[in-house]
Amino acid sequence: MLEDEYQLDFFSENGFVRKQCSKCGSHFWTRDTERATCGDAPCDPYSFIGNPVFKKTFDLAEMREYFLNFFEERGHTKLERYPVIARWRDDIYLTIASIADFQPFVTSGQVPPPANPLTISQPCIRLSDLDAVGRSGRHLTTFEMMAHHAFNKKDEELYWKDRTVELCDELLNSLGVDPMAVTYKEEPWAGGGNAGPCVEVLVGGLEIATLVFMDLKQSKDGEIVIKGENYQKMDNYIVDTGYGLERFVWASKGSPTIYDAVFPNIVNELMNLAGIEHELDNSEYANILSQNARLAGLMDVSEKANLFELRKQVAFSIGTTVEKLSSIMEPVETIYAITDHTRCLTFMLADGVIPSNVKAGYLARLVLRRTLRMMKDMGITIPLSDIVKMHAHNLPEYPEFQEKLDVIEDILYHEERKFADTLERGKRMIQKSAKHYKEAGEKIPLDTLIEMYDSHGIPPEISKQAASEVGVDVDLPDNFYSLVAEGHSKAEEKEVKVFPYAERVSKLPKTKKLFYDEPTRMNFESVVLDIFDNHLVLDSTFFYPEGGGQPADHGTITVEDVVHKVIDVQAVGGVVVHILDEIKDESHIRKGDMAFGKVNEERRMAHACHHTATHIVNDAARKVLGDHVWQAGAQKFVDKARLDISHYKRISQEELNQIELIANRTVMENQRVTAEWMDRIEAEKKYGFGLYQGGVPPGSIIRVLKVADDIEACAGTHCVNTGLVGPIKMLKTERIQDGVERIEYAAGLAAVRAMQQMESYLSQSADALRVRPEHLPSTIERFFNEWKEFKKENQRLKEDLAHVHVMQMANEAVNIGDVRLVAAVVPNADIDELVKIAGELATNKDIVVLLASDSAGVKIAGAAGVDSLKAGADAGKLVRKMSEIVGGGGGGKPGMARGGGVDVDKIDEALEVGRNLLEEQISN
RNA sequence: GGGCUGGUAGAUCAGGGGAAGAUCGCUACCUUGGCAUGGUAGAGGCCUCGGGUUCAAUUCCCGACCAGUCCA
Incomplete structure (x- = not known):
């Protein structure tokens, strides 16, 4: 980015000098000629802690009000906030910045802004630094980005860099910031396909605002290169500022952490519930937190190694051990995180995010479960909704929170119970598996842990804990989550449907869509604009192209007396393309021909009915x-x-x-x-x-x-x-x-x-049972119960019958060596019966049974008593061989087997073969 | 949008192409003055549903439904 971009009249007229930071080498502007460093972390540590930079302290509502009024008085229109879930966009789930409210159509210049210039305080949610929240003293999942935006066009400029920086400087001065302490650091900005020069505004080591001058868009032929991407100038250029509301409040209070500045009452209440003495008046305690925040400001504490380094340094500076420090800090940090996360949930749920396992709902559940786990760790047993209520009461400037509390409470209740169930289930699973590995004398393999997490939602820490309760060790690698991700990276090819004639269609004028003007008209005349293969474009049409969940119209288009069937209709960039089923030999469609269209009315009306019904049902459901x-x-x-x-x-x-x-x-x-x-x-x-x-x-x-x-x-x-x-x-x-x-x-x-x-299903069922439809429920219940009883009865009878057979057959046994064989045909018996008889007979230790029946083909059952097994009999092999004879297959265990086939005539032969094979078996 | 796991007795779950199991709970009886406890016996299953493969499916394959879960 060119140095010229930052040479502002405002700077030169107000005694600023451009300097290069002695530590990081970046350029910055300051009024302080003695200054050597840029003012940003890690070049400058926090100096505002215990030493506020504003004249007076502000809470959130006061600060927001002050900011918005400041810009309103200077010609900006105040705008209501947008939801934290980005309903107007399909590329992101959550609102991550105030400018997101105006993307993509306002920033692209397609749609005029709702006001210009404007000011807004937009609640934003960013979950990217989840691990740092609570620990760093400054990270939040939810924050309000106070902003003023000006949307300029080439020939219509409101204000640009000078005025923007001037406004910022004026704002800070009005708050009583020492002008000498403010630095403006040059830091080119790029994101989401746009880029531009940018200055970060730093006071007391804290970045409190970012002033972006968005005037570039990504382009292959662009001459300006930022972070490896090519950009070119845009015709519309935008002032995109972001002032961190929470940081302003923090800077005004100079408290050890941002959390103590933003929601001190809730932090205190939760500390009480967790039994932690959080006395910021205690200078020793406050000093620990301040030291921690100052040093944490210099590093990324979401990294485990950095966190340890932080602990080491703080412990050293206050003269204690890392362990001791950790035991003080960890509970406090957890409470901070809980407080932050619950505020995040308050915004999400109030704005209508339903926790779920997909999309934005998944993000809500992620935060929710994280919070529940931390609450459990801290021994906080009140319902999650109680904390959310605290936030709602704490933020009266959002009356919509109050209105939604009932639903939010219900949602949270469901979610809490659900998570408890999941953990309970997971614990049982891991302990079962742990017992298994304990017996084998092994550790639980990593794969099991990954499956626990990936498929069952059990965090590895909880798996580890559950396993240790059973006395089994678990190796938990630091890169656990990236290992999980690896398992997902099996490439998935996506089939992108490409419209084959997009290039040609884009050169045609937009089709006049007449179906909006006359929704009931189905016949029309039009002029052929172009045709390629079976794709026909007309000047105007009554055919509805597929869109909005409504399928395309079908019908016919007649040109030169040749009738063509329309089988699909697509809109490509405003041009409606009619797709014909075939181009017939006799059709010679040319540009300029008259075409006569006829839309299939029944299909269209059915779609229209269902479409209108969809809106009605949506309304009713709400x-x-x-x-x-x-x-x-x-x-x-x-x-x-x-x-x-x-x-x-x-x-x-x-x-x-x-x-x-x-x-x-x-x-x-x-x-x-x-x-x-x-x-x-x-x-x-x-x-x-x-x-x-x-x-x-x-x-x-x-x-x-x-x-x-x-x-x-x-x-x-x-x-x-x-x-x-x-x-x-x-x-x-x-x-x-x-x-x-x-x-x-x-x-x-x-x-x-x-x-x-439905009625025909009913009457058919009623007819089958010979009852009137209204008697179906009671009749069916009776039938079902009776059926169950008959089934049991049948079972008993078969057993009795088997008993009778057994008595008879045992007497008919033939001696073969040391064993006795019972080989018989039991007419009409089904396989269950045969098995029962065989099983019972085989309780005689020396008996081998081979039974066959002719019900539904051939069924064969065989069994062998324990002594006959010792003698070499194997019912499994006998039955297999016999089943082959009758054209089927079979098998089982030596003591019990079943099989069957289709060849009824060969039953006797099969029994004979079985008998012979048995003789062989026991002679060996 | 993509992926993974599961559905068997009232509950929690084993099992697994060839006679449906365990534990707890339930019922009855024994032990007791009564309860806890300990015995003994028993009831309770379209093994989620629909197709397919097979001589044979609760088990294998496909689909549906239900439930859980990870990621973008």
Whole structure:
């Protein structure tokens, strides 16, 4: 990055000098001509701890208010915060910076900003430094990025670098920061395909703000190279600032850690619950924490080795041992982490993240389980929701937290129980396996630990502990988690569907989509713009292309009296491509030809019904289950449709019935369905991000569809009022992922057909049992019970029968050497019977039994008593040989075997062969 | 979106192509004044469901459903 980028008039007019840090070599601007270092860690240690840099102290609410007012007074529009879950984006789950609110469409210039310039305090969640939270004294999973943004265009500039730095300097001065102590360090910024010059603002060793001047975008031919990537200048350039609210509060208080500055009351309460004396007034104790924070500021403590180094240095400076220091620090650090993590959960859950095993929900569960484990370690036994409530009460400036508390409590209750179950199950598993290895005198292999974690969610530390309770040792390598990851890295090829004619299509003008204007019209005329193979592009069309979970229309297109079937329709960058089933010999379609289209009405109407029904069901589900319900996907078919929603437990039958009732009531109220093309930002302001439940559409103008109380950006075709949807019949629910429920239903004629189908199942079942449908449940229960009793009865009878046979047959035994053979055909006996008889006969020690029957082919059973076994008899081999004779196979153990075949005529032969083979066996 | 594990008695789980098992719990009886305990006997299983392979499937294969879990 060029040095010129940082030569600002503001600096030169205000007595700043550009210097190079004597330690790290980076350049920085300062008013202090004597200064040698840049002010950033590790070149400068924290000096603000115990020595606040502001005139007065602020808490979160005060600081936020001060900042926003400061920029509002200077011409910025104050904006409400966005959710911490990035609903308006499909590339990230969580909001990681204030600028994320405006990506991608505002930053790209496609969509005008909601206000310009603007100021906002955006809660952000970053889980990348999870291990450092609590330990470093400064890391948080959740923080608020206070910001002011200005979106400039080539010919329309609001302000740029000078004004931005000036505002920052003015803000700091107004807070009473010593101007000589502030440094602006040059640090080019790059991320997410953009880049630009940037200055970090440092006071007292702490980075409290970052001022990014985003004016570059990634480009292969770009001439500017940053961190190995090529960039070029953009036509629109953006002031992207980030002021850390929590860091400002920390700097104002000068407390040993950021946690003691941001949520001191909750930290204290949890310390009490854990029985830790957290007395910051105690100078010795405060000194330990301060030393720790100062040194931790200089290193990355998520690395185990660094943490040990930190401990060593702090222990040395206060004259104690690492062990002693660790025993003091670890519990305190854990409490800090719990406090932080629970605040993170408060934001996530209140903004509608449902803990789950996929997507953002997984991140919530990750944090949640981490927290539960730490609470257990610290002996904190109150429900997790109690801590979340503390945060909610602590943050009255977020009234939405209060409203959601009931649902949050319910979610947390479920999650806590679930995790307890998982751990319980895991403990049993590992101990069982531990016993196994103990007997073998071995350690538990690493593979087992990996499986415990990967497949069963048991952290290796817990496995180790559980195993040691049984007295088995476990080797736990430091790189455990990377070993787990290795097991996952078996390459997965992804098939990316590439539209074959994208290049050619991109040169065509966008197709006029007339199906929005006249949703009921099915016949139309248009002009052929282009055709390649069987892909036809028209000037305008009534064919709906696949999208938004709605399949493409089918129908016909006639050109020059030749009728072509349309089998698929796709939209490629605004151009609708009709895919024909075949190009016939007689068709000579040319550019400029008139084309006559006819859309298959039945298919279209079925899709429209199901699409409108989907919005109705979504609305009903939210009314029944709660506001946390969020569409996670949907698909429409001709005969049914399905909707996936986020919900933290199974939908009960009663709830489903309720949803069905409400949905059908909406239908009967025959409400108007309206669609309106709206400015994107305006729509977001008016309706919130619920708009994007069905996906995030591109562009500055979006189609806002209102069905009942459901308002979404939707490009599908719909019924013009809810009455046209017809009946909505719920078919089933399915849990496709933890935290995601799938509801399947049919609407319109499809619903009627579904009901008829169900009815026919019912009447067929009722007919079979010769009862009326309403008597089915009781009758079936009776039948089932009777069937079970008959089965038992049958079993008993067979045993009795076997007994009778045994008495007879034992007398008919023939002596062969030292053993007695019973060889007989038992007519009509099934295999179970044969086995029973044989088994019982063989309780006579010297008997060998060979039985056959002719039920359903040939069945053969053989058994041998213990003495006959000693004499050499092997029922397994006998039966195998005999079964071969009758064209089958068989086998078993020497004492008991079964087999069979198909050749009924050879039963006697088989018995004869068995007898001969037995003679051979015992003569050896 | 990708991957992994499991579904057997009321509970927790063994087993495994050739007569369904253990432990706890349950019922009855014995031991006791009563309970704890200790005996003895017994009840309780469409081995999740649907296909396939086989002479034979609870067991192997495919699919569905249910449950658990890791990762992007």
